[in-house]
Amino acid sequence: MQPRSSFAITKAVIFALTLREIRGRLNARRLGTFWILFEPIAHVVGIVAFITIIRGRSAPGYDVPVFLLTGVVPFLMMKNVCLKLMEAVASNKSLFSYRQIKPFDAIVARTIVECTISACVYIILMGGLGFFFGYDIAISKPLEWLGILVVAVMFSFSMGVVFCIIGEAVPELKTFFRLLFLPLYFMAGVLYPVWVMPQTILPWLTWNPFLHIIDGLRRAVFDHYPETPGVNMYYPTAVAVVLLFVAAGLYRAQRLRLVAI
Amino acid sequence: MIEFKNVTKSYRTNIGRQYVFRDLSFRIPDGRNVALIGRNGAGKSTLMRLLGGLDTADSGKIISDRSISWPVGLSGGFQGSLTGRQNVKFICRVYGAEDEQMRKKVAYVEDFAEIGKYFDQPVKTYSTGMRARVAFGLSLAFDFDCYLVDEAMSVGDAHFKAKAAAAFQERVDRANIILVTHGMNQVRKMCNFVMLVDHGHIEMFEDVEAGIAAYMKLM
Numbered sequence: 109m110q111p112r113s114s115f116a117i118t119k120a121v122i123f124a125l126t127l128r129e130i131r132g133r134l135n136a137r138r139l140g141t142f143w144i145l146f147e148p149i150a151h152v153v154g155i156v157a158f159i160t161i162i163r164g165r166s167a168p169g170y171d172v173p174v175f176l177l178t179g180v181v182p183f184l185m186m187k188n189v190c191l192k193l194m195e196a197v198a199s200n201k202s203l204f205s206y207r208q209i210k211p212f213d214a215i216v217a218r219t220i221v222e223c224t225i226s227a228c229v230y231i232i233l234m235g236g237l238g239f240f241f242g243y244d245i246a247i248s249k250p251l252e253w254l255g256i257l258v259v260a261v262m263f264s265f266s267m268g269v270v271f272c273i274i275g276e277a278v279p280e281l282k283t284f285f286r287l288l289f290l291p292l293y294f295m296a297g298v299l300y301p302v303w304v305m306p307q308t309i310l311p312w313l314t315w316n317p318f319l320h321i322i323d324g325l326r327r328a329v330f331d332h333y334p335e336t337p338g339v340n341m342y343y344p345t346a347v348a349v350v351l352l353f354v355a356a357g358l359y360r361a362q363r364l365r366l367v368a369i
Numbered sequence: 370m371i372e373f374k375n376v377t378k379s380y381r382t383n384i385g386r387q388y389v390f391r392d393l394s395f396r397i398p399d400g401r402n403v404a405l406i407g408r409n410g411a412g413k414s415t416l417m418r419l420l421g422g423l424d425t426a427d428s429g430k431i432i433s434d435r436s437i438s439w440p441v442g443l444s445g446g447f448q449g450s451l452t453g454r455q456n457v458k459f460i461c462r463v464y465g466a467e468d469e470q471m472r473k474k475v476a477y478v479e480d481f482a483e484i485g486k487y488f489d490q491p492v493k494t495y496s497t498g499m500r501a502r503v504a505f506g507l508s509l510a511f512d513f514d515c516y517l518v519d520e521a522m523s524v525g526d527a528h529f530k531a532k533a534a535a536a537f538q539e540r541v542d543r544a545n546i547i548l549v550t551h552g553m554n555q556v557r558k559m560c561n562f563v564m565l566v567d568h569g570h571i572e573m574f575e576d577v578e579a580g581i582a583a584y585m586k587l588m
């Protein structure tokens with residue numbers, strides 16, 4: 109056996125796990141790739157049908173499908189990162205018998221897989237909207253958009269790690285964490301512009317970091333997107349950084365229990 | 370050389386903390402094929418897990434300058450929906466075998482396992498014996514200084530057992546094994562050093578027959 113540096117081992121393990129996770133994710137069900145694309149499409153088609161047919165109106169100033177996709181795909185990414193990381197340790201437990209593989213590698217590999225899949229979904233769906241339906245899909249401030257996505261990934265990564273470690277200690281809470289995403293989804297302004305919310309409710313909604321992230325992404329995508337007072341990136345960034353430290357601390361404290369079979 | 374220095378290992382259970390080992394110290398000299406024997410629940414597997422790095426001691430140190438394998442025949446790490454070949458490649462990547470080296474190792478496992486076209490079928494379609502063959506071949510594809518074998522040789526048919534034993538005989542000058550077993554014939558055939566685990570203590574015997582006799586007395 110050739111001795112390798114710790115970094116080389118971690119790199120090799122993360123690469124191996126990433127390939128394995130992608131295979132597992134795409135081959136998990138019949139037509140696995142189709143379902144991954146279908147989920148956001150179903151959200152968008154459902155909501156567009158609801159708004160245009162039942163309520164008989166269109167969102168002011170923006171193309172409804174583009175408006176929705178800019179929120180739905182990133183939200184699903186954050187949700188998937190969170191929930192898949194929550195299961196990352198439990199579903200890879202048998203792999204920790206190989207001493208090179210640590211829970212951290214499984215967590216990082218899953219994050220890479222989820223982000224990659226979401227990026228593909230976004231590109232395919234937006235490309236489809238632009239190419240076949242002629243919508244304007246340009247991102248007006250790409251760097252800002254990428255920066256916000258980094259915060260989004262950091263936030264969901266930290267939350268996923270915290271969920272994972274709590275879920276290892278108290279597995280019953282995992283169901284609760286899963287349910288948590290339904291109200292968060294409706295309160296994150298994914299399906300409606302934040303500014304239509306009445307001033308009496310908005311201060312409550314701004315407790316939700318997802319709302320700031322989704323609105324920030326839209327501000328970066330659309331020209332002249334109206335700024336809503338109290339909605340900015342300071343709060344989610346602060347929450348993400350604090351959570352990241354909490355996650356790292358919890359991981360450090362619990363790292364030996366996570367490996368135990 | 371493998372050395373335990375004041376190793377304490379306990380597990381948390383419903384009835385409080387249970388100590389498997391307290392302040393355990395010993396040293397396995399080089400060039401010994403070790404048989405770990407003892408009654409069920411004596412701590413053999415825990416010792417194996419500590420050696421393999423699957424588990425960490427509460428306190429104390431485990432020192433070794435040799436490369437130690439994962440438990441040979443471990444098939445729990447196989448992903449059911451992936452084929453045997455894909456699973457083997459996964460472990461190759463983890464252990465840093467790339468390109469040409471990986472091709473060689475995959476070919477070796479395929480050859481050792483002798484499961485024909487099933488090698489490209491999902492692992493969940495395998496029988497226990499077929500899984501064991503792939504897992505065993507996979508362990509042997511890598512050159513470790515020391516192989517941990519936890520009752521892995523008891524599965525499989527006679528042909529497979531003979532092949533596995535021969536594979537170890539073949540590398541006896543390069544590598545050693547640490548074998549957990551209840552079969553005394555296997556101990557006589559493959560080992561030249563006995564470690565008897567009982568109630569958190571370890572007795573070592575350079576003479577295999579003396580070790581087996583002490584073990585029989587416990588029964």
